[in-house]
Ligand code: ADP
């Protein structure tokens with residue numbers, strides 16, 4: 089499952105920002121979307137903490153907040169209501185994504201509440217599914233990973249994320265496992281693969297909010313493995329109050345409680361995604 093092992097197929101030489109056509113082209117970022125149309129499954133938590141774990145391992149990382157609720161933006165200590173340029177302006181008015189990146193613990197392309205209007209504003213634009221993919225062209229060479237948080241729906245914002253991504257990580261809350269929801273997500277992804285982005289793949293399904301004391305959580309993971317086999321990550325994210333505490337301080341759990349089990353779990357997931365170990 090090592091993402092770094094899969095390279096993008098060679099593309100036509102891209103123009104770089106200095107106008108040369110990329111003879112000394114740097115490696116392009118791996119783009120990962122975190123998606124599940126169900127809310128409360130730890131998409132935002134996983135986007136931020138896996139990004140923080142990549143960064144800790146020495147990689148340059150950009151997080152993109154595509155959720156109008158702005159939870160990722162908030163969890164880095166930024167008030168989405170006070171953001172002047174947001175992903176709305178990037179997607180709808182084609183403002184440079186650089187203009188909405190805040191340099192916090194990790195770099196975050198910020199959301200604001202008006203992002204809720206982006207789906208309608210984009211709906212009549214030609215190429216509306218590719219707005220994010222295009223916007224990222226400007227920063228692909230500056231980062232090794234771009235981690236995109238998505239809203240709890242399969243609307244145009246999520247479709248933009250899945251079209252821009254090479255890999256999709258699907259967090260699932262083991263307490264209320266919804267197989268139907270996962271099948272729906274797979275169907276959407278199949279449509280995107282066929283029509284918009286043939287390279288996109290599920291990197292893995294991540295069991296989150298695991299309460300290892302309950303029989304139910306164990307059964308839910310077994311059911312996941314029966315249905316999705318080795319698509320299920322070996323990493324498990326257990327339930328702990330640290331995940332509620334860290335965002336209030338504007339930090340990832342890796343920064344808030346660097347020696348805790350929660351931080352360790354996301355470091356382990358980073359190793360699994362990077363293909364460092366199993
Ligand atoms: P989503 O983005 O899918 O809606 P969030 O990442 O916002 O989900 O997580 C939903 C809630 O669960 C948040 O309050 C978050 O702090 C909490 N949470 C996430 N992961 C864990 C965990 N492993 N243990 C306990 N609480 C968690």
Ligand code: MG
Pocket residue numbers: 131132133155159237238
């Ligand atoms: Mg969220």
